[in-house]
Amino acid sequence: MAIFGRRQPQSFTEFKEIMRPTPDADGVTRVFPKELWDDPKIGKFLQEVGFAPDDARNILPTAEDYIALFAAAKKRLDERTEAFNREMTMRHGYCRAVPFLVIDHTIWDGEHGAFLYAQLKLIGYDDWNVLMLAADVRTKEACDLAGHPGTVPAVTEVMTKRVIDWKQRYDLALEAFGVTATGGQGIIQGMTREQFETEQDDLRREIVDNVGWMKPRIIGELLRIQG
Numbered sequence: 733m734a735i736f737g738r739r740q741p742q743s744f745t746e747f748k749e750i751m752r753p754t755p756d757a758d759g760v761t762r763v764f765p766k767e768l769w770d771d772p773k774i775g776k777f778l779q780e781v782g783f784a785p786d787d788a789r790n791i792l793p794t795a796e797d798y799i800a801l802f803a804a805a806k807k808r809l810d811e812r813t814e815a816f817n818r819e820m821t822m823r824h825g826y827c828r829a830v831p832f833l834v835i836d837h838t839i840w841d842g843e844h845g846a847f848l849y850a851q852l853k854l855i856g857y858d859d860w861n862v863l864m865l866a867a868d869v870r871t872k873e874a875c876d877l878a879g880h881p882g883t884v885p886a887v888t889e890v891m892t893k894r895v896i897d898w899k900q901r902y903d904l905a906l907e908a909f910g911v912t913a914t915g916g917q918g919i920i921q922g923m924t925r926e927q928f929e930t931e932q933d934d935l936r937r938e939i940v941d942n943v944g945w946m947k948p949r950i951i952g953e954l955l956r957i958q959g
Contacts, residue, residue: 761792782925798849805857816864824874829864832880833857834943834950835891844892847899852936860940863947865954878954887950894942898935905931 757766766785769775783790793801813831820827833856839845840856848854854861865880866872872879908923923931 760786761794764790793850801849801855802857805855809857809862812859812862813864820875826870827875828867828871829875829877830867830880831857832863832865832950834861834863834887834946835895836883836888838883838888839892839895842892844895844899847902848895848939851902852932852939854936854939861943863950872958878951879958881954884950887946891946898939902932902935905935 764778764783764785769778769785778784809831813829817827817829820829833840835848835856837856840848848856864877866875866877867880869879871877905923905928909925909928
């Protein structure tokens with residue numbers, strides 16, 4: 733069977749090739765383009781697993797949507813930072829702390845960042861990824877905080893490797909779901925929508941938990957180095 737003049741895809745890797753990241757005729761960019769519902773096999777499958785062309789989960793945010801999302805998250809972070817400094821100043825007489833991102837901006841802005849925010853709906857400015865560290869020596873001494881190091885290349889290297897591994901796991905799950913969607917045959921076994929969404933949720937939790945595990949270790953190492 734041909735789809736839009738192409739042969740039936742045998743895997744989700746091929747399936748994604750016909751899922752173009754461009755708007756449909758109505759100007760909306762969808763994960764599964766509207767015309768896929770016209771294909772007897774794929775359209776029927778998408779309906780059976782509960783997808784519809786205009787489901788919120790099938791609509792891809794625009795660049796403007798992401799800009800607004802990040803701006804709102806940055807504003808919340810600025811507010812949390814101000815609240816932290818006020819509270820610590822009340823306790824210790826002085827505090828000038830600034831945020832440190834465990835998964836830092838070089839990762840979010842790099843080739844793997846879209847996986848975190850677009851596929852897993854994680855935002856680096858949210859509390860799960862943030863440590864408050866001292867911006868100056870007076871804060872470090874008065875508030876007993878580790879000093880902000882700027883960036884820590886060793887942490888960036890470790891987290892980059894982990895993000896790559898997490899992305900590979902996500903891609904394997906996506907491939908397995910695609911095998912089910914297209915009816916293709918291959919080494920990877922099919923996966924239902926429910927199984928894929930469970931794997932997606934598990935992966936998101938694992939990332940958040942891993943960053944939480946890293947936080948005290950980063951603080952401990954900074955305090956050790958800084959004396």
